[in-house]
Structure formats: C-alpha cells, structure tokens
Amino acid sequence: MLRFLVRRTLQLIPTLGGLSILLFIWLQRLPGGPEYALLPDDATAEQRAQLRRSLGLDEPLTVQYLAFLRNILQGDLGTSIQTGRPVVEEFFTRFPATFELAITAMLMAIAVGIPLGYLAARRRGGVLDFAAVGGSLLGICTPVFFLAFILKVIFAERLGLFPSAFRLSPGLNRTDLSGFVVLDGLRTGELDVVWDALMHLALPGLALASIPLAVIVRMTRASVLEVLEEDYVRTADAKGLHRRTVRGRHVLRNAMLPVVTAIGLLTGSLFAGAVLTESVFAFPGVGSFVYGATQTRDYPVLTGFILLIATMYVFINLLVDISYSLLDPRVRAQ
C-alpha cells in the first residue's frame, strides 16, 4: 500500500509539468498578448514594445518558460488587474468559501444520489425508478446558472425561506480561524454562525449539486443493476446471509467502485462550475471573482484560476485512486 502511494504521488510530477507547459502555451497564444491587455487602447506601438521588453517577452521561449515556472513554484502568480493585489492573496481569501460550497454540493449529491440510485435499481421499472431516471435527465439538461436563478427567485425572493446572497448575514459576529466559516463555527462553538452559513450555502449548494446528483443517481443505478446479476451475489444468497449483509457487503460495496471514480471527476468540475453559481448568489468565493476577471481580461487571475482548478483535479484524482485501492484489492496488486 505504501509503495502504491509513493508511486502514485511521484506520477504527479510529470502531470503537473505537462500542465504548466499547456498553461504557458495558452498564455503565449492569447489574442493580442499582454501588451494589449495591460495598456489602454490608444497606447502607441513604442509603448507596447517597451512593455514587452520590460515583461521579458522578447526573451527566448525556454527562458520565458523557466521564469514562468520559477514564479509559479515560488507562489507568485502576478498581480490582479482588477484589484491591484497579488493573485495568490486574492485566491487565498476566497478559496475557503468556494471549497465549502463545492463540498456542500458534493455531500448533498452523494447523500441523496447514492440511496436514490440504489432504490431505483431495486425497484427497477417502478414509479421511483421512473422518477429518478427522468429527474436526473432533467438535472443534467438544466444549465446550472438557470437553476440557480430559479431557486433564488422562488425560495429566497418569493418565499423568503433562504437568504438570497452572500456567505453570512451582515453584522454577524464570528471568530475567524481559517476562513472556513462552518468549520470555524464548529470549533469555537458558535452554532448560530454555523446555522447562518448553512442557510447561505443551501441554495447555491443545491444548484451546484444538480449535475453531480443526476450523474451519481444514474451511475449508482446502473452499477447496482449490474452487480445484482453477479454470481457472487447469488453465492451470498445461497449462504443464507441476511438481506442487509448481502446488500451492504456484497452489492453496495462492489457497486460503489465506478461511482467513486465519478465522484472524483465531478468534484473537480464543481470548482469550475462554481463560477456561475457564485455570481448568481453574490457568493464571495473564487468563482464570482473569476467571473469578474473574465469581464476585465484580468489574465493573471485567469491563469491562476486555471492553475488552481487543474491542480485540484490532479489531487482529487490522487484521492480517488487511493480510495479506489482501499475499496478494490485488485488495483493494489497491479
């Protein structure tokens, strides 16, 4: 197991290296280049050339790439054009909010999706199955920003059941330990803060959860249906085991293998998907900040965001592989 972990972690190095090259090429290919993005439209050609030299853009590509890599490794992603503050700092203050939102959405999707998918498979062809399959199709088809908007109008503005914006109610006193509102609240015992934060997370979380929920329902259903036909489930029944043992140990555990992979990939996509949801709910996370960056061509912020999302993907995949090897001994053996 330890060897598997070490080997799998070492495999991250070429992956991240390839990622940095792709990102560098993307930056090189930006329309107009930074001398157009950074300078006003009426700047002269001489001014643009001056800027290119000062940014080192006249150096050979390899030199530029190494400088780019060195900056990333030193945690220097440049300065945001919108705010004038270092990009890393901006992300640092906003990331906990996005992280909480993404985790909330994923927990909702898992908590509802797996039981629903399982029940749909057990009652294949029944009303619940029909509703789950149809509902998940609807979930996949509905654009997240549209769903977010509908949820906000109905549940926040019309019914007033949930707050319509921000992460916390204004004027709420809280002790800030890490930027993670729910975790901090739990640690300091400020349960009113926890509740307030959860209420704020509910609607954006639900909107963001819609696609992973739909995928998890379908994958769980398909996977359970497949496992129910397996010979070892019949063996378990032939042993006279209790139904709950057959279902838990023999059906669900095997059926979860493909679902775990899907959950990993979906979690990565949640961070990217948070952009639109956060802007609908004015949620002060990375997403709404990046949305602003796309409007103002804030390239350092966009570069940082791509790097952040890609790195999240890579590490989530590592987690998926580790949990997969814990669930399936055949993977460890290879």
Next chain:
Amino acid sequence: MGSSTPLLAVEELSVVFGGRGSDEVRAVDGVSFTLEEGKVTGLVGESGCGKSVTSLALMGLLPPRGVRVGGSALLNLPEGEVDLLKLSPKRMRDLRGSRLAMIFQDPLSSLNPVVPIGRQVTEILNRHRGMRGSAAEKEAADLLQRVGIPDPERRLKEYPHQLSGGMRQRALIAMAVACRPRVMIADEPTTALDVTIQAQILELLKDLVTEEGTALLMITHDLGVVAGLCDDINVLYAGRAVETAPRAPLFAGPTHPYTVGLLGSIPRLDAPRGEPLTPIRGSVNDNIAWHDGCAFAPRCDHYTLECLEGPPALVHTDDGVHAYRCVNPVRHADVADRAVLESPSVVGDEEESA
C-alpha cells in the same frame, strides 16, 4: 438402496418462466427424484435441459417475479418435514447455508472480488452458528485446511484473485460445508477447472459425502464425472427425467435413446484414429412440447408415430430401480460394450466408491 426414508424427496417439480403476455417457457416439467444420506445423485443432460433451474428452485434462488414453481420438495429434518417449495423467503434464508448448501460452476465469479476469503467464510459461520471474532477465524482456517488448502491462515487474508482456480473452488466448498449441511447441490463444480484439478475436486466432494453423510446432488453434463461419482442418475431432457437408474444398470444397459446417444457421443481413446465422433443430431431446441408427445422425438433414430401420442409414461424395469420414459426403448445391450466405465475421463473406480 431406497430402503430408508429419503432425505429429500422431489415430486413433480415444475418451473415455468414468463406468462402473462409473453410466451411461457417450461424449463422444468415434472421432475421427480430422491436424495439419500451419504449418496450422490446425478442430474445429467445437455445445456438447457433444466438441470440448473432445478437446483435454483430447490435453493429458493429463482427470481421472485415471473416464475411459477410447482410440485413439492420434502426435506426431512430432525425437527420435522418441510416443503422447500412452500417455505417463506425468511425461513428459506435460515435453511440456506445451514441445511442446504450449493457449489457453483465458476469459482472466480462466484466469490466477491473485494472481500477477503476469510470474511467470506466467517460470514456464514457468523450467520448460522453464531461464531464471532477469533473463534470464527479459527474455524474458518480449520475448514480451509479440511478442503485441502495449505497455509490456511495466510489464505484467509487473501482475496479471490490471489488464489488459483482450484483453490477458489476449494474455498467455495469450504463455505458450503461450513455448517455441515444435510443436502449439498453442486452445479457443474468442475466445468471451469483443469482436468487434473477436476479430479482432485471430485475426490474431495466424494470424501466429504462419505465422512459427513451429506446427500449430494451433482449437476453435470460430463458422463465421466457421473461414472466416477454418482450412485443414482437422472437423465434430463427438455425439463423431464427420461431415464433414472443406479449407475451400474444405467451404464450397462442404457434404455432411452437419448441416454444411448449421450453415452455414444463420448470421445474414446481406443477408437481408431480418424473415426468421426457420433453426436446426437439436432440441438436441444429441436423439441416438441411434452404434452404433444416425446420431446426428444425430432432428434431420435427410433422415432415412430407412436411417439407423438401424448407424453410417454414412465416404465419400470429391473425390480423398479431402473425407469425410462420411452415407447421404443433400446433393447439390445450394444452400447454397453463401449464400456464407458473404463473411459479415460472417468474419475475413481467403481469398487472404491461402492
């Protein structure tokens, strides 16, 4: 034989799939046989003759919907007689694994790939014998030892993919015998294994039956297995027993043309080189419904118009131990000289198992 009360008496078992809109399929159509303590009874036939469905019906493992099961299967337990076909699902769950056990065809797919072997053995001890923790593990190791798995403590911690095919089947047999069942059903237990391993597994099953007095229902298409292991044999065709006899009379004087055909189609080492094999012509799908006549008639060399006058009745000979269902039985013993009992695929010999 036949003097004591049978352990399990199956009477007129029938299994019908489908119905209500779709066409009905009569997979098993009135099969009767008995199992006795310490004896091996064979169910023999081609794929699709209903032998596996018979075993699943007895175990209560047929899907709950879309299946009709008829007849009776009386199991003689110390606490009284029960009809396996009429028990509640909950009561069947109590009997399965404890009084009734089953060994399946493909040992790899029949074991859960993500659960250690040990857990798959102890879970049955836990369920039926209330054993837990180290006591259960000790017993599981003893069971593995007993079915011939060396170094059982290590094997308990391993997963199915780490075991060889023969080991896996031994592990499945260990699970089957864990609670000393009265009746054990083996559905083609050696089909997925190498020939040398097949012989070892059959020896093991034979020993377990002799030592424990378990009744074994052996389901197979392999007449070599039948000749080496079974005391009584039921030849099935299209869901019905066409010939029933103890081993010796069946091999010495097969009477039903289908049995004769099965014996004749065994490849022989002493046949001249280049001599073609003699298969039964047609396939198991070329049959007619039993109520219209003999289902085997379309493939039969002895077929006459008489064969189409309703289902043939069961005819008893040899003091009632040999029975066949045919209006034109094969009278002469011309197939007996083919001496299947000496064929190379036969496992064990007659004297030893008698």
